[in-house]
Amino acid sequence: MKRLSSPSELERLRASILKNRDPQKSVVNICGGTGCMALGCTDVIKAFREEIAAQGLADKVEVRVSGCPGFCERGAIMTVEPQNIFYQRVRRKDVAEVVTKTLIEGKTVDRLLYPDLATGKRVVHESEVPFYTKQKRLLLAHSSQIDPENIDDYIFFGGYGALAKALRGMKPDQLIEEVKASGLRGRGGGGFPTGRKWETTRHAEGEIKYVICNCDEGDPGAFMDRSLMEGNPHSVLEGMIIGAYAIGAHEGYIYIRNEYPLAVKNAGRAIKQAEEYGLLGDNILGSGFNFHVKISRGGGAFVCGESTALMASLEGKVGEPRAKYVHTSEKGLWDRPSNLNNVETWANVPLIINNGAKWFAGIGTAGSKGTKIFSLVGKVRNTGLVEVPMGITLRAIIFDIGGGIPGNKKFKAVQTGGPSGGFIPEKLLDLQVDFDELTRVGSMMGSGAMIVMDETNCMVDMAKYFIHFLLGESCGKCLPCREGLKQMHHILTRITGGQGTEADINLLQNLCSTLLDTSLCALGGSAPNPVLTSLKYFRDEWDAHVNEKRCPAKVCKALITYEISEKCPNCGQCVKVCPEKAITPRGKKQPVVLNQKKCIKCGSCYDVCKLDAVLVK
Amino acid sequence: MKVNLRQLKSTVKSITGRHNNDRGMLVSILQDLQGEYGYLPREALVEIGRTMDVPLSQVYGVATFFKAFSLVPRGRHLIQVCLGTACHVRGAEKILDTVERELGIKPGESDKDLDFSLETVNCVGACALGPIVIVDGNYSGEMKIDAVKPLLGSYNKAPAGAR
Helix, strand or coil, X not given: CCCCCCHHHHHHHHHHHHHHCCCCCEEEEEECCHHHHHCCHHHHHHHHHHHHHHCCCCCCEEEEEECCCCCHHHCCCEEEECCCEEECCCCHHHHHXXXXXXXXXXXXXXXXXXXXCCCXXXXXXXXXXHHHHCCCCCCCCCCCCCCXXXXXXXXXXXXXXXXXXXXXXXXXXXXXXXXHHHCCECCCCXXXXXXXXXXXXXXXXXXXXXXXXXXXXXXXXXXXXHHHHHHCHXXXXXXXXXXXXXXXXXXXXXXXXXXXXXXXXXXXXXXXXXXXXCCCECCHHHCCCXXXXXXXXXXXXXXXXXXXXXXXXXXXXXXXXXXXXXXXCCCCXXXXXXXXEEHHHHHHHHHHHHHCHHHHHCCECCCCECEEEEEEEECCXXXXXXXXXXXXXXXXXXXXXXXXXXXXXXXEEEEECHHHCEEEEHHHCCCECCHHHHHHCCCCCCCCEEEEEECCCCHHHHHHHHHHHHHHHCCCCCHHHHHHHHXXXXXXXXXXXXXXXXXXXXXXXXXXXXXXXXXXXXXXHXXXXXXXXXXXXXXXXXXXXXXXXXXXXXCCHHHCCEEECCCCCCCCHHHHHCCCCCXXXXXXXXXCEECCCCCCCCCHHHHHCCXXXXXXX | CCCCHHHHHHHHHHHHHHCCCCHXXXXXXXXXXXXXXXXXXXHHXXXXXXXXXXXXXXXXXXXXXXXXXXXXXXXXXXXXXECCHHHHHCCHHXXXXXXXXXXXXXXCCECCCCCEEEEEECCCCCHHHCCCEEECCEEECCCCHHHHHHHHHCCCCCCHHHC
16 A cells, blocks of 8 residues: 555545456445344355355455444345345355346346335335435435445545645644534534534644544444444544644544454554555644544443543543543543544535535524434334434434334334433324434433334333443442432332332322432433433323233233133144243143243233234233 | 463564564564464564564553453364344344353353364454354354354364363
């Protein structure tokens, strides 16, 4: 690799990459993200390489392992270029057929094409799949065509062009003004205006300053940062370099959860490649500007999403937050001015510099600009990552893009913002999603997790789930959070256990206000949100638990019983799976008998019965 | 489990050296060390404190604060059940109950032969495919109760000499 010593050299490099790529050459793009890996894409990739070699096509066809385009539910997913054919749920056994039929004969393998959920019609091209067409993909635009291990793929699509533009003709103050004018707000959860944060850090006192990328993504249910870091790490890096130049920082950190091994690997490689090209390190593109980036791996602590806790961890200390009388932009890492932004925030920066603040501010709502990536998961048909403009309605995300609720079940709630957010009921489905609207209804944007729940999810159980989660993640430094969450969990356990009273709910509400008002950091301060929104919008379920000792969604174990219906034909499946041997057959075509005394309510029989003969009451 | 002290010292030296003895990299250093041993041996924590001139209390504090670290030896196979929200709404608790029953251990424990250790994790970012179980870093998505036994069974074939 040749080191680039000026923006013009980067342009020449790009021109040569463009020239050397034959647009008519066949390329098989296979998603190598964590989701597809869980569905066996590693085998598929290997099989493609072998089959292509075996059929003597090695010179004619390129196999590219791409980043995550987001349609995880349909993994392993792949496209064939230049025809833009989209195949889904590809397994190893399908590979030979794809090679013969598509790559050699130029036909499609119809059973691997995406079936439209409404019509059942097979969709041939990636560009026509409804899941994608209804999104506005800017950050994820080329996710299925970029190999994250190859910097040239990023440069092919104009990568590092924004950095060249910034270094060539823009002063740091100009860059900050541009980001301010774009209206970009932090994507990690807080929604703080990015440009203002940069400005404070730039003007803070001190020679040494840091920029930090938060890829801790502890918010369960969110994985857009993982996907961006795994799939397009250079876009994040480019944003960081521009930010560092604007702020006047020469050292940076990427803080990645160790639970994301592929993201750690790809970010590390991206740093190395950018250094080799002279896009990172000393004298970047011959500008005289130096910037070095190190990776630091998190140890699995939700509280490290809090800026001060993250910085403590970067100093090799326990990840406890501190009070923020002084902001981290003035005194952060090693007591020096530090600018922390989330992965998605950084990835937005090159887009803004390339296309201008005006263009960016033209997308979204009055207070929230640009797009946002949501992880649409839970009880929804098309699960995966969706990138949409701010201001789109929840209904459009869940029903138009997500395809609605599977199994003819009824929508109950959507939870946004992770453990700090809240539940949003059906009557608010036409809410226009942005930072302010979500906060107004008692939830929050958070990092963009969107967990859909149907009628079989219990909202009291869900509130308990989040409190249990937060109880485990509370660092223990301040009393309201440490002890308050413990007591809240006690109360919730009583209620879901069928021993709750009306007074318990009042006490719970009191504890919620104490936590809101007195916790040291946002973990405790926002912890009541799931409980409060569940109470606000689903009070009838709480009343059923407390007054009638009944769980309407049939989730809380203490309040349900399993029964065998008359239609059971004695197929024997449940007898086999019951771990307690509580089910005994009575003879041919006779319903089996479930011994309630032995039943531990594990639900194995219910899950295994294909005839709906196991009832929950 | 007996730890070879001389070997341990050289391992610690090479890991801390790789990170330039940078105190800020303590979490990463402990990660690497756990990668070598499968857990954090007491002797290694002492050695890290000495090599990097960091108080042992701080090393111990970090090692016990973060969920990823274990101070006791773990089994040859690490089973992680994801309890992230997306997995929870799709019945991760039932999967965990089943794994617990099959192995006869609770999260945070290992079986007596040190074949399996069980842990829960809060989200591994494969939310679209929940519930997720990870064995030795290999992800299994859309887990069902009756798929637990075959999955664990496929890892149980330990060569007798390996213990």
